Amino acid sequence: MRRPRRPEDYKEYSIVESFAKREIDFKKSRGNDLAFVFPASYRVAASSLAFSWVRDLLSSAGVGVERFFFHESFKKFYSLESLRPMDEFRTIAFSYQFETDLFNILEILRKRSIPLKWSDRGEEHPLIIVGGPMTYFNPSSVLPIADAVYRGDLEVAYLEFAEAILQTEKAGILRKLSDIPYIEIPSMSKRGVVAKFWDLNSLPPVGSVVSPDGEFKGKLLIEVGRGCIRRCAFCMIGHLQKPVRFVKPEVLEEILLEIPQSIPLGLISATITDYPWLEDLLDLLEGRKFSVSSMRLDRLTSRLLSMLRKSGQRSFTAAPEGGTQRIRDILRKDISDEDIERGLRMGREAGFEAVKMYFIYGVEEETEDDLLGIRDIAELAISMGYKSVRLSLNPLIPKSGTPFQGRRMQDLKTLKEKMKFLSSVLKLKGVKVDFESLKGSYVQYRIANMDPDEAQKLVNVFERDGRKGAIRWLLVNQI
Numbered sequence: 001m002r003r004p005r006r007p008e009d010y011k012e013y014s015i016v017e018s019f020a021k022r023e024i025d026f027k028k029s030r031g032n033d034l035a036f037v038f039p040a041s042y043r044v045a046a047s048s049l050a051f052s053w054v055r056d057l058l059s060s061a062g063v064g065v066e067r068f069f070f071h072e073s074f075k076k077f078y079s080l081e082s083l084r085p086m087d088e089f090r091t092i093a094f095s096y097q098f099e100t101d102l103f104n105i106l107e108i109l110r111k112r113s114i115p116l117k118w119s120d121r122g123e124e125h126p127l128i129i130v131g132g133p134m135t136y137f138n139p140s141s142v143l144p145i146a147d148a149v150y151r152g153d154l155e156v157a158y159l160e161f162a163e164a165i166l167q168t169e170k171a172g173i174l175r176k177l178s179d180i181p182y183i184e185i186p187s188m189s190k191r192g193v194v195a196k197f198w199d200l201n202s203l204p205p206v207g208s209v210v211s212p213d214g215e216f217k218g219k220l221l222i223e224v225g226r227g228c229i230r231r232c233a234f235c236m237i238g239h240l241q242k243p244v245r246f247v248k249p250e251v252l253e254e255i256l257l258e259i260p261q262s263i264p265l266g267l268i269s270a271t272i273t274d275y276p277w278l279e280d281l282l283d284l285l286e287g288r289k290f291s292v293s294s295m296r297l298d299r300l301t302s303r304l305l306s307m308l309r310k311s312g313q314r315s316f317t318a319a320p321e322g323g324t325q326r327i328r329d330i331l332r333k334d335i336s337d338e339d340i341e342r343g344l345r346m347g348r349e350a351g352f353e354a355v356k357m358y359f360i361y362g363v364e365e366e367t368e369d370d371l372l373g374i375r376d377i378a379e380l381a382i383s384m385g386y387k388s389v390r391l392s393l394n395p396l397i398p399k400s401g402t403p404f405q406g407r408r409m410q411d412l413k414t415l416k417e418k419m420k421f422l423s424s425v426l427k428l429k430g431v432k433v434d435f436e437s438l439k440g441s442y443v444q445y446r447i448a449n450m451d452p453d454e455a456q457k458l459v460n461v462f463e464r465d466g467r468k469g470a471i472r473w474l475l476v477n478q479i
Contacts, residue, residue: 031064297343323373
C-alpha cells in the first residue's frame, strides 16, 4: 500500500502501522470485501477474541476481511492488515461490544461522509452491518443506523453470511442477508431472532493475533466457555446467553498441540471457575503460562491460583459485587461472607499480594451500613496481608433482559452523595479506589434501554450537534 502524501493522513497511517508492527499475526487476511471495525481503541479491540476470530472465520469462507479500530484523531481509517483506507471497502461491519461504542460508530460514519441513517444512503454508499454482544440484548439503538443487524453467534450462519458479502451488488448482498433468520433489515421491516446455539466444540474460537496491548498482553486468546450458568440480577449474559456452552478438554487438547509451549494463553469465559472440567483443563495447562478472564471467590481452587501465580500473574481479580449479604442477595450474587474470606485467604496462600475487587453501589434498597460493608471487605483483605487492594466501584445500571429491567437508575445527585461517602470511608492505606464515571454510566443506562423512537431522536441530535450534543441530550432527557 502506497503511503499517503498529506501530512495529516500520513500521521494517522503511521499510528495504525505502529500497532500492526507490534502484533504477531498468524493468519493474515487481505482483501476489501469487508471492513471489520471495532468502534473502540486498539487496546480495547486487542482485548477481544472476536477482533481476530471473526476475521479468520469469514476468511475461511473466502471473504477478504481487514480489521479497523477507532481513534479520535482518525479521519481516513486504515486497516491493520494492509493499511488500506476504509473508503476502498464496499461493506463495513461493526462489532458493537459496549453501549457507548454507539457514538464511535456514528463518528466513523460522519468522518467518512456516510449518511448516519440507512434511509439516507444510496447505492453509492457502503453497506453498513452491525453485530456483536449489544445486538443480542437490544438492537434498537442501531436500527436507525444499520442496513442490517446480525444478532447473536456468527458461527451459526457464517457460511451464509460470507456468501451474502461476496455478492457483487449492494442490493444483492441485502437480498442474501434477508434469507438469514438472525438478520434484522430495517428497510424490509425484517426482524431477526438471536443465534445462540452454536456448539463450540465443532468450531472452537481461537485467536490468531498476539498483541502487547490490551488486557491479555502478549497472549493468544482461546474461548473455553460461552454464556454463564449464573443468573445475577444485574447481568444480561446469565439471562440471555443460554444455553451455556463449554469446549471439552479433549478438544482443547487438540488445539494446544498446535500452539507452541512458549506462547502464553488467555482463557476466555464468563468465569473460568465454572468450567465443568477445571482439573482436566489445568492438567493440559501444566508448564504453560496463562491468565483467565474472570474467577468466582466461592469456586477458587489452590491449584488454579498457584498456577496463575507461577505464570507471573501478580494480582487476581474477583467480584463480590455487594458489601453485605443483604445486597448480594438482592443482586442474586450467590456468594457468602465466608466465601469471600475463604477466597481471599486462598489468594494469599498462593502468594498473591495484590487483589482487585468489583463492587456495585446505587441499589435503591441499600443503606449506609451496606456501603460500609465494602470498606469491611477491603479492611479484611488488608488484614490478611495484601499490600495492594484495588476497588472498582460501579453504579447499578438496570438493563433490559434482566430481572432489573424496568428499574430506574438512581439519579445522579443521589449517586454523587454515595460516591462521596464511599470516597471518605475508603481512605485506607494500601487501598486504591476507581469510580466509573456517573455521567458515562447514565449514558450506558439510556442506550441499554433505548427503544427505536429514542434511537431515531438520538441519531438526529448527533447529526445536528455531534457527540457532545448527543450525550448532553441523553443526560438532560432523563427517564
